[in-house]
Amino acid sequence: MDHISPVIWQFLVKWLTDFAVIPPEASKIAPQVDALLVFMTLVSLVGLTLVALLVTTFSILYRRERNPVATQIEGSTLLEATWTIIPLGLFLVMFVWGSVLYFRIYTPPPNAMNIYVVGKQWMWKAEHPGGQHEINSLHVPIGQPVQLTLISQDVFHSFSLPAFRVKREAIPGRYTTVWFEATEVGTYHLFCSQYCGTSHSAMIGNVVVMTPDDYKKWLESSTSGVSLAQNGERLFASLSCTACHNGRPDARGPSLANVYGSKLTLSNGEHVQVDDEYLRQAILNPSAHITQGYAPIMPTYQGQISEEGIFSLVEYIKGLDSNYRIQQTTNTTSFSPAVTAKSAAEGTVKP
Ligand code: HEC
Ligand SMILES: [Cu+2]
Numbered sequence: 120m121d122h123i124s125p126v127i128w129q130f131l132v133k134w135l136t137d138f139a140v141i142p143p144e145a146s147k148i149a150p151q152v153d154a155l156l157v158f159m160t161l162v163s164l165v166g167l168t169l170v171a172l173l174v175t176t177f178s179i180l181y182r183r184e185r186n187p188v189a190t191q192i193e194g195s196t197l198l199e200a201t202w203t204i205i206p207l208g209l210f211l212v213m214f215v216w217g218s219v220l221y222f223r224i225y226t227p228p229p230n231a232m233n234i235y236v237v238g239k240q241w242m243w244k245a246e247h248p249g250g251q252h253e254i255n256s257l258h259v260p261i262g263q264p265v266q267l268t269l270i271s272q273d274v275f276h277s278f279s280l281p282a283f284r285v286k287r288e289a290i291p292g293r294y295t296t297v298w299f300e301a302t303e304v305g306t307y308h309l310f311c312s313q314y315c316g317t318s319h320s321a322m323i324g325n326v327v328v329m330t331p332d333d334y335k336k337w338l339e340s341s342t343s344g345v346s347l348a349q350n351g352e353r354l355f356a357s358l359s360c361t362a363c364h365n366g367r368p369d370a371r372g373p374s375l376a377n378v379y380g381s382k383l384t385l386s387n388g389e390h391v392q393v394d395d396e397y398l399r400q401a402i403l404n405p406s407a408h409i410t411q412g413y414a415p416i417m418p419t420y421q422g423q424i425s426e427e428g429i430f431s432l433v434e435y436i437k438g439l440d441s442n443y444r445i446q447q448t449t450n451t452t453s454f455s456p457a458v459t460a461k462s463a464a465e466g467t468v469k470p
Contacts, residue, residue, distance in 0.1 A: 142281040142282045142307070142308070143282050143303065143305070143307070144282070144284075144302075144303075145282040145283055145301055145302060145303040145305060145307055145328065146280075146282070146283035146284060146285070146299045146300055146301055146302055147299070147300040147302055148220070148223060148224055148283070148284055148285065148299060148300075149282070149283060149284040149302075151220060151223075152220060152284040153284070155213070155216050155217060155220060158212075158213070158216070159213055162209055162213075166206075224284075224285055224297065224298075225287075225296070225297060225298075226298075227264065227266040227296060227297075227298035228264045228298070230264060231264035231265060231266035231298050232248075232263060232264070232265055232266065233248065233265075233266045233267075233268055234246070234247055234248075234257070234259070234265060234266070234267055234268070235247075235267075235268050235269075235270075235347070235427075235430040235434075236257075236267050236268070236269045236270075236278060236289065237269075237270055237271070237272055237289075237426045237427065237430075238269065238270070238271045238272065238276035238278065238289035238311065238315075238322075239271065239272035239273050239276075240273050240274065240315060240316050240318070240322075241311070241315065241316065241317075241318040241319060241321050241322040242254050242255055242322060243255050243257075243276075243278065243309065243311070243322065243324055244427070245257050246347060246427055246430050247338070247347070248346060248347050248348065248434055249338055249342050249346050249347075250342045250343045250344060250345045250346040250347060250349070250350070251337075251338060251341045251342050251343065252343060253341075254324075255309070255322075255323065255324030255325070256309070256324045256325045256326070256327065257309060257324070257325075257326045257327070258326075258327045258329060258334065258337050258341075259301055259326065259327070259328055259329070259334070260301070260328075260329055260330070260331045260334035261301050261302065261303070261304055261328055261329065261330055261331065261334075262300065262301070262302070262331070263300065263301075263331070264298055264299070264300045265298060265299060265300070265301070266296055266297070266298040267287070267296060267297050267298065268294050268295075268296050268395055268430075269287055269288075269289040269290075269294065269295045269296065269297070270289060270290070270291070270292075270293065270294055270295070270426055271289040271290055271291045272291065272425075272426050273291060274291065274315050274316065275288060275289070275290060275291070275313055275315065276288070276289040276311045276313055276315050276322065277289065277311060277312040277313035278297070278309075278311070278312075279309070279310040279311070279312035280299065280307065280308075280309055280310075280326055281307075281308060281310070282307035282308065282326070283299040283301065283307070283326075285297050285298075285299050286312055288313065293396065294395050294396045294399060301326075301328040303328060304328050304329060304330060305327075305328055306325050306326070306327050306328075307325065307326045307328070308323065308324075308325065308326075309323060309324040309325055309326050310322070310323050311323070346434075347430060347431045347434040347435075348431070348434045348435045348437075348438045349435075350428075350431040350435075351430075351431035351432045351433070351434050351435025351436070352435050354424070354428055354431055354432055354435075355432060355435055358420065358423070358424070360372075360432075363416075363417065371413075371414075371416060372413065372416075372417060373410055373412075373413060375436050375439050376439045376440055377439070377440055378393050378436065378439070379393055379394075379398070379436060379437045379439075380392070380393060380394070381393055383410055383411075384410070384411045385408050385409060385410060385411055386409040386410070386411050386412075386413075387409075388411075389408075391408065395433050395437075398432070398433045398436055398437075399429055399433060401417075402420050402424070402429060402432060403419060403420060403421050403429070404419060404421070405417035405418070405419060406419070
Protein backbone atom coordinates (compact mmCIF):
# COMPACT_ATOMS: atom_id res chain seq x y z
CA MET A 120 0.00 0.00 0.00
CA ASP A 121 2.89 2.35 -0.83
CA HIS A 122 0.74 4.73 -2.79
CA ILE A 123 -1.54 5.49 0.18
CA SER A 124 -0.11 8.17 2.41
CA PRO A 125 1.00 6.66 5.74
CA VAL A 126 -1.19 9.08 7.65
CA ILE A 127 -4.32 8.07 5.82
CA TRP A 128 -3.33 4.42 6.11
CA GLN A 129 -2.85 4.72 9.87
CA PHE A 130 -6.13 6.53 10.19
CA LEU A 131 -7.89 3.81 8.21
CA VAL A 132 -6.43 1.03 10.32
CA LYS A 133 -7.28 2.85 13.53
CA TRP A 134 -10.81 3.53 12.37
CA LEU A 135 -11.34 -0.04 11.27
CA THR A 136 -10.03 -1.54 14.49
CA ASP A 137 -11.37 1.04 16.91
CA PHE A 138 -14.86 1.63 15.76
CA ALA A 139 -15.95 -0.39 12.87
CA VAL A 140 -15.47 -3.66 11.21
CA ILE A 141 -12.51 -5.33 12.85
CA PRO A 142 -12.18 -4.60 16.57
CA PRO A 143 -9.10 -6.06 18.27
CA GLU A 144 -9.30 -9.68 19.43
CA ALA A 145 -9.04 -9.43 23.21
CA SER A 146 -10.73 -12.55 24.52
CA LYS A 147 -10.28 -16.29 24.23
CA ILE A 148 -13.39 -16.70 22.13
CA ALA A 149 -12.60 -13.80 19.75
CA PRO A 150 -10.27 -15.66 17.34
CA GLN A 151 -12.75 -18.55 17.23
CA VAL A 152 -15.62 -16.27 16.31
CA ASP A 153 -13.47 -14.55 13.70
CA ALA A 154 -12.47 -17.89 12.17
CA LEU A 155 -16.14 -18.71 11.58
CA LEU A 156 -16.75 -15.24 10.17
CA VAL A 157 -13.81 -15.58 7.77
CA PHE A 158 -15.07 -19.01 6.67
CA MET A 159 -18.57 -17.65 6.00
CA THR A 160 -17.21 -14.64 4.15
CA LEU A 161 -15.01 -16.86 1.97
CA VAL A 162 -17.87 -19.23 1.16
CA SER A 163 -20.05 -16.23 0.23
CA LEU A 164 -17.31 -14.75 -1.94
CA VAL A 165 -16.75 -18.02 -3.78
CA GLY A 166 -20.51 -18.36 -4.30
CA LEU A 167 -20.79 -14.78 -5.50
CA THR A 168 -17.90 -15.17 -7.94
CA LEU A 169 -19.25 -18.44 -9.29
CA VAL A 170 -22.75 -17.08 -9.89
CA ALA A 171 -21.44 -13.82 -11.40
CA LEU A 172 -19.13 -15.71 -13.76
CA LEU A 173 -21.90 -18.07 -14.89
CA VAL A 174 -24.37 -15.24 -15.44
CA THR A 175 -21.83 -13.31 -17.52
CA THR A 176 -20.65 -16.32 -19.54
CA PHE A 177 -24.15 -17.58 -20.30
CA SER A 178 -25.41 -14.15 -21.29
CA ILE A 179 -22.61 -13.90 -23.81
CA LEU A 180 -22.78 -17.51 -25.06
CA TYR A 181 -26.55 -17.61 -25.41
CA ARG A 182 -27.24 -14.04 -26.46
CA ARG A 183 -30.12 -13.25 -28.80
CA GLU A 184 -28.12 -13.01 -32.07
CA ARG A 185 -26.86 -16.55 -31.57
CA ASN A 186 -30.09 -18.03 -30.18
CA PRO A 187 -33.09 -16.19 -31.58
CA VAL A 188 -35.36 -19.00 -30.41
CA ALA A 189 -35.06 -20.17 -26.82
CA THR A 190 -34.09 -23.82 -26.37
CA GLN A 191 -36.07 -25.61 -23.67
CA ILE A 192 -33.82 -27.82 -21.55
CA GLU A 193 -35.28 -30.59 -19.42
CA GLY A 194 -33.95 -30.91 -15.87
CA SER A 195 -30.72 -32.67 -14.99
CA THR A 196 -30.91 -34.69 -11.79
CA LEU A 197 -27.15 -34.81 -11.41
CA LEU A 198 -26.82 -31.03 -11.76
CA GLU A 199 -29.67 -30.33 -9.36
CA ALA A 200 -28.36 -32.79 -6.80
CA THR A 201 -24.93 -31.18 -7.00
CA TRP A 202 -26.10 -27.65 -6.45
CA THR A 203 -28.33 -28.79 -3.59
CA ILE A 204 -25.96 -31.10 -1.76
CA ILE A 205 -22.84 -28.92 -1.84
CA PRO A 206 -24.51 -25.79 -0.40
CA LEU A 207 -26.43 -27.93 2.09
CA GLY A 208 -23.13 -29.38 3.29
CA LEU A 209 -21.59 -25.92 3.59
CA PHE A 210 -24.57 -24.53 5.51
CA LEU A 211 -24.58 -27.51 7.85
CA VAL A 212 -20.90 -26.90 8.58
CA MET A 213 -21.75 -23.27 9.44
CA PHE A 214 -24.68 -24.38 11.57
CA VAL A 215 -22.73 -26.93 13.61
CA TRP A 216 -19.70 -24.64 13.93
CA GLY A 217 -21.93 -21.74 15.00
CA SER A 218 -23.84 -23.84 17.53
CA VAL A 219 -20.63 -25.09 19.13
CA LEU A 220 -19.46 -21.48 19.52
CA TYR A 221 -22.87 -20.37 20.76
CA PHE A 222 -22.92 -22.91 23.55
CA ARG A 223 -19.33 -22.07 24.43
CA ILE A 224 -20.19 -18.36 24.74
CA TYR A 225 -23.32 -18.85 26.84
CA THR A 226 -22.12 -21.65 29.15
CA PRO A 227 -19.86 -20.13 31.80
CA PRO A 228 -17.20 -22.42 33.27
CA PRO A 229 -17.82 -23.28 36.95
CA ASN A 230 -14.76 -21.35 38.12
CA ALA A 231 -15.92 -18.06 36.55
CA MET A 232 -16.03 -15.03 38.85
CA ASN A 233 -19.36 -13.27 38.78
CA ILE A 234 -20.08 -9.58 38.24
CA TYR A 235 -23.62 -8.24 38.31
CA VAL A 236 -24.67 -5.65 35.74
CA VAL A 237 -27.84 -3.54 35.63
CA GLY A 238 -28.81 -1.70 32.47
CA LYS A 239 -31.07 1.33 32.70
CA GLN A 240 -31.90 4.34 30.59
CA TRP A 241 -29.12 5.26 29.94
CA MET A 242 -26.22 3.71 31.75
CA TRP A 243 -24.61 0.45 32.75
CA LYS A 244 -24.06 -0.15 36.44
CA ALA A 245 -21.70 -2.94 37.51
CA GLU A 246 -21.69 -4.46 40.99
CA HIS A 247 -18.68 -6.50 42.06
CA PRO A 248 -19.11 -9.01 44.92
CA GLY A 249 -16.47 -7.11 46.88
CA GLY A 250 -18.61 -3.97 46.98
CA GLN A 251 -17.07 -2.08 44.05
CA HIS A 252 -19.66 -0.09 42.09
CA GLU A 253 -19.00 1.21 38.60
CA ILE A 254 -20.97 3.18 36.07
CA ASN A 255 -20.29 2.79 32.35
CA SER A 256 -17.07 0.98 33.02
CA LEU A 257 -16.07 -2.54 33.90
CA HIS A 258 -12.74 -3.61 35.36
CA VAL A 259 -11.76 -7.24 34.85
CA PRO A 260 -8.59 -9.28 35.32
CA ILE A 261 -6.78 -10.96 32.48
CA GLY A 262 -6.75 -14.76 32.15
CA GLN A 263 -9.71 -15.40 34.42
CA PRO A 264 -13.18 -16.39 33.22
CA VAL A 265 -15.65 -13.64 34.10
CA GLN A 266 -19.37 -14.22 34.13
CA LEU A 267 -21.81 -11.34 33.90
CA THR A 268 -25.28 -11.64 35.37
CA LEU A 269 -27.35 -9.04 33.57
CA ILE A 270 -30.71 -7.46 34.15
CA SER A 271 -32.49 -4.32 33.02
CA GLN A 272 -34.31 -1.90 35.26
CA ASP A 273 -36.58 -0.60 32.47
CA VAL A 274 -36.51 -1.54 28.78
CA PHE A 275 -34.51 -4.03 26.76
CA HIS A 276 -30.82 -3.23 26.47
CA SER A 277 -27.97 -5.24 25.04
CA PHE A 278 -24.56 -5.44 26.64
CA SER A 279 -22.03 -5.61 23.87
CA LEU A 280 -18.25 -6.05 24.03
CA PRO A 281 -17.03 -6.14 20.41
CA ALA A 282 -13.36 -6.75 21.31
CA PHE A 283 -14.44 -9.86 23.21
CA ARG A 284 -16.98 -10.88 20.53
CA VAL A 285 -19.73 -11.29 23.09
CA LYS A 286 -23.05 -9.60 23.63
CA ARG A 287 -26.12 -10.36 25.64
CA GLU A 288 -29.55 -8.84 26.12
CA ALA A 289 -30.35 -7.21 29.45
CA ILE A 290 -34.04 -7.91 29.96
CA PRO A 291 -36.37 -6.46 32.58
CA GLY A 292 -37.51 -9.07 35.11
CA ARG A 293 -35.08 -11.84 34.23
CA TYR A 294 -31.40 -12.60 34.63
CA THR A 295 -29.31 -13.39 31.59
CA THR A 296 -25.66 -14.38 31.63
CA VAL A 297 -22.67 -14.24 29.38
CA TRP A 298 -18.98 -14.90 30.02
CA PHE A 299 -15.59 -14.16 28.56
CA GLU A 300 -11.93 -14.53 29.36
CA ALA A 301 -9.86 -11.47 28.49
CA THR A 302 -6.49 -12.17 26.91
CA GLU A 303 -5.01 -8.70 26.28
CA VAL A 304 -4.46 -5.91 28.78
CA GLY A 305 -6.08 -2.71 27.54
CA THR A 306 -9.17 -0.56 27.38
CA TYR A 307 -11.99 -1.55 25.06
CA HIS A 308 -15.39 -0.25 24.04
CA LEU A 309 -18.58 -1.25 25.79
CA PHE A 310 -21.87 -0.55 24.03
CA CYS A 311 -25.57 -0.85 24.42
CA SER A 312 -26.37 -2.41 21.07
CA GLN A 313 -30.15 -2.30 21.24
CA TYR A 314 -31.99 0.93 20.56
CA CYS A 315 -33.45 1.86 23.94
CA GLY A 316 -34.60 5.47 23.72
CA THR A 317 -33.41 9.04 23.29
CA SER A 318 -29.94 8.73 24.78
CA HIS A 319 -29.24 5.20 23.62
CA SER A 320 -26.07 6.39 21.91
CA ALA A 321 -24.75 7.66 25.25
CA MET A 322 -25.07 4.24 26.83
CA ILE A 323 -21.44 3.43 26.23
CA GLY A 324 -18.33 2.94 28.31
CA ASN A 325 -15.04 1.15 28.73
CA VAL A 326 -13.92 -2.30 29.72
CA VAL A 327 -10.54 -2.13 31.40
CA VAL A 328 -8.57 -5.37 31.30
CA MET A 329 -5.84 -5.49 33.95
CA THR A 330 -3.14 -7.87 35.12
CA PRO A 331 -4.22 -9.84 38.22
CA ASP A 332 -1.96 -7.68 40.41
CA ASP A 333 -3.29 -4.39 39.08
CA TYR A 334 -6.79 -5.77 39.37
CA LYS A 335 -6.25 -6.59 43.02
CA LYS A 336 -5.00 -3.07 43.62
CA TRP A 337 -8.00 -1.66 41.81
CA LEU A 338 -10.35 -3.78 43.92
CA GLU A 339 -8.70 -2.53 47.10
CA SER A 340 -8.79 1.11 46.09
CA SER A 341 -12.36 1.11 44.74
CA THR A 342 -14.32 -0.85 47.29
CA SER A 343 -17.13 0.88 49.07
CA GLY A 344 -16.14 -1.09 52.17
CA VAL A 345 -19.35 -3.08 52.21
CA SER A 346 -19.38 -6.25 50.15
CA LEU A 347 -22.52 -7.22 48.25
CA ALA A 348 -23.12 -10.11 50.64
CA GLN A 349 -22.76 -7.84 53.66
CA ASN A 350 -25.22 -5.44 52.13
CA GLY A 351 -27.49 -8.41 51.49
CA GLU A 352 -27.19 -9.48 55.11
CA ARG A 353 -28.24 -6.01 56.18
CA LEU A 354 -31.23 -6.05 53.84
CA PHE A 355 -32.15 -9.54 54.99
CA ALA A 356 -32.51 -8.19 58.51
CA SER A 357 -34.10 -4.85 57.64
CA LEU A 358 -36.73 -6.46 55.38
CA SER A 359 -37.51 -8.91 58.20
CA CYS A 360 -36.69 -11.98 56.16
CA THR A 361 -35.21 -13.25 59.41
CA ALA A 362 -38.69 -13.42 60.93
CA CYS A 363 -39.30 -16.57 58.89
CA HIS A 364 -35.85 -17.60 57.65
CA ASN A 365 -33.64 -18.02 60.66
CA GLY A 366 -32.69 -21.66 60.63
CA ARG A 367 -34.50 -22.37 63.89
CA PRO A 368 -36.52 -25.61 64.03
CA ASP A 369 -39.78 -23.73 64.61
CA ALA A 370 -39.17 -21.21 61.80
CA ARG A 371 -42.07 -20.56 59.45
CA GLY A 372 -39.82 -20.48 56.39
CA PRO A 373 -37.23 -23.00 55.22
CA SER A 374 -33.61 -22.54 56.15
CA LEU A 375 -31.77 -20.90 53.29
CA ALA A 376 -28.37 -22.33 54.22
CA ASN A 377 -26.91 -24.28 51.30
CA VAL A 378 -30.11 -23.76 49.32
CA TYR A 379 -28.13 -22.27 46.44
CA GLY A 380 -27.29 -24.93 43.87
CA SER A 381 -29.51 -27.50 45.61
CA LYS A 382 -32.56 -29.24 44.17
CA LEU A 383 -35.87 -28.29 45.77
CA THR A 384 -39.07 -30.26 45.60
CA LEU A 385 -42.08 -28.03 45.09
CA SER A 386 -45.58 -28.60 46.40
CA ASN A 387 -46.74 -29.56 42.90
CA GLY A 388 -44.14 -32.33 42.80
CA GLU A 389 -41.77 -30.57 40.42
CA HIS A 390 -38.05 -30.34 41.09
CA VAL A 391 -36.06 -27.16 40.56
CA GLN A 392 -32.39 -26.35 40.67
CA VAL A 393 -31.82 -23.19 42.74
CA ASP A 394 -29.81 -20.64 40.79
CA ASP A 395 -29.66 -16.82 40.78
CA GLU A 396 -32.80 -16.56 38.72
CA TYR A 397 -34.72 -18.89 41.03
CA LEU A 398 -33.71 -16.86 44.09
CA ARG A 399 -34.82 -13.67 42.38
CA GLN A 400 -38.20 -15.16 41.51
CA ALA A 401 -38.59 -16.61 45.02
CA ILE A 402 -38.22 -13.12 46.49
CA LEU A 403 -40.36 -11.20 44.00
CA ASN A 404 -42.95 -13.78 43.15
CA PRO A 405 -43.03 -16.31 46.01
CA SER A 406 -46.44 -17.76 45.23
CA ALA A 407 -45.30 -18.95 41.79
CA HIS A 408 -43.43 -21.92 43.29
CA ILE A 409 -44.06 -23.14 46.80
CA THR A 410 -41.48 -25.36 48.45
CA GLN A 411 -42.95 -28.69 49.56
CA GLY A 412 -43.89 -28.79 53.23
CA TYR A 413 -44.38 -25.03 53.58
CA ALA A 414 -47.39 -22.76 53.52
CA PRO A 415 -47.65 -20.01 50.89
CA ILE A 416 -47.22 -17.26 53.47
CA MET A 417 -44.20 -15.43 52.12
CA PRO A 418 -45.16 -11.89 51.04
CA THR A 419 -43.97 -10.54 47.71
CA TYR A 420 -41.22 -7.95 47.74
CA GLN A 421 -42.06 -6.65 44.28
CA GLY A 422 -41.36 -2.93 44.08
CA GLN A 423 -39.68 -2.80 47.47
CA ILE A 424 -36.13 -3.74 46.56
CA SER A 425 -33.96 -2.24 43.82
CA GLU A 426 -32.22 -4.57 41.35
CA GLU A 427 -28.97 -3.87 43.21
CA GLY A 428 -30.70 -4.86 46.45
CA ILE A 429 -31.80 -8.13 44.91
CA PHE A 430 -28.23 -8.76 43.70
CA SER A 431 -27.11 -8.25 47.31
CA LEU A 432 -29.72 -10.63 48.71
CA VAL A 433 -28.88 -13.23 46.08
CA GLU A 434 -25.17 -12.90 46.83
CA TYR A 435 -25.89 -13.20 50.56
CA ILE A 436 -28.05 -16.32 50.17
CA LYS A 437 -25.45 -17.86 47.84
CA GLY A 438 -22.87 -17.60 50.59
CA LEU A 439 -25.05 -18.89 53.41
CA ASP A 440 -23.79 -22.25 54.46
CA SER A 441 -24.67 -22.86 58.08
CA ASN A 442 -26.23 -20.12 60.08
CA TYR A 443 -27.46 -16.61 59.52
CA ARG A 444 -24.59 -14.86 61.23
CA ILE A 445 -22.60 -15.69 58.28
CA GLN A 446 -19.00 -16.18 57.70
CA GLN A 447 -19.05 -13.20 55.34
CA THR A 448 -15.60 -11.94 54.76
CA THR A 449 -14.89 -8.32 55.55
CA ASN A 450 -12.13 -8.56 53.00
CA THR A 451 -14.02 -6.81 50.24
CA THR A 452 -11.19 -7.12 47.73
CA SER A 453 -11.42 -10.85 47.34
CA PHE A 454 -12.35 -12.01 43.89
CA SER A 455 -11.41 -15.67 43.76
CA PRO A 456 -13.21 -18.37 45.71
CA ALA A 457 -9.84 -19.36 47.21
CA VAL A 458 -9.35 -15.91 48.76
CA THR A 459 -12.88 -15.83 50.11
CA ALA A 460 -12.48 -19.25 51.70
CA LYS A 461 -9.20 -18.15 53.27
CA SER A 462 -10.57 -14.98 54.84
CA ALA A 463 -13.55 -16.96 56.06
CA ALA A 464 -11.21 -19.43 57.71
CA GLU A 465 -9.37 -16.55 59.38
CA GLY A 466 -12.56 -15.89 61.26
CA THR A 467 -13.55 -12.50 59.99
CA VAL A 468 -17.04 -13.30 61.21
CA LYS A 469 -19.21 -10.46 62.26
CA PRO A 470 -20.20 -10.59 65.94
C1 HEC B 1 -43.85 -14.58 56.46
C2 HEC B 1 -42.69 -15.42 56.40
C3 HEC B 1 -41.64 -15.12 55.34
C4 HEC B 1 -40.94 -13.96 55.13
C5 HEC B 1 -41.10 -12.63 55.84
C6 HEC B 1 -40.01 -14.24 54.08
N1 HEC B 1 -40.14 -15.53 53.65
FE1 HEC B 1 -39.06 -16.44 52.21
N2 HEC B 1 -40.20 -18.10 52.37
C7 HEC B 1 -41.19 -18.30 53.34
C8 HEC B 1 -41.78 -19.62 53.15
C9 HEC B 1 -42.91 -20.21 53.98
C10 HEC B 1 -41.13 -20.19 52.04
C11 HEC B 1 -41.40 -21.58 51.43
C12 HEC B 1 -42.66 -21.54 50.61
C13 HEC B 1 -42.47 -20.81 49.32
O1 HEC B 1 -41.70 -21.26 48.51
O2 HEC B 1 -43.10 -19.74 49.18
C14 HEC B 1 -40.14 -19.21 51.59
C15 HEC B 1 -39.27 -19.40 50.50
C16 HEC B 1 -38.22 -18.57 50.21
C17 HEC B 1 -37.20 -18.86 49.22
C18 HEC B 1 -37.16 -20.08 48.34
C19 HEC B 1 -36.18 -21.10 48.84
C20 HEC B 1 -36.79 -22.24 49.57
O3 HEC B 1 -36.04 -23.00 50.22
O4 HEC B 1 -38.03 -22.43 49.52
C21 HEC B 1 -36.30 -17.82 49.25
C22 HEC B 1 -35.06 -17.65 48.40
C23 HEC B 1 -36.80 -16.88 50.23
N3 HEC B 1 -37.94 -17.37 50.80
C24 HEC B 1 -36.16 -15.69 50.52
C25 HEC B 1 -36.73 -14.71 51.33
C26 HEC B 1 -36.19 -13.38 51.48
C27 HEC B 1 -34.91 -12.88 50.79
C28 HEC B 1 -37.02 -12.71 52.30
C29 HEC B 1 -36.94 -11.24 52.70
C30 HEC B 1 -36.80 -10.29 51.63
C31 HEC B 1 -38.08 -13.62 52.69
N4 HEC B 1 -37.88 -14.82 52.07
C32 HEC B 1 -39.10 -13.32 53.56
C33 HEC B 1 -41.57 -17.41 54.31
C34 HEC B 1 -41.13 -16.10 54.41
CU1 LIG C 1 -29.64 0.61 26.16
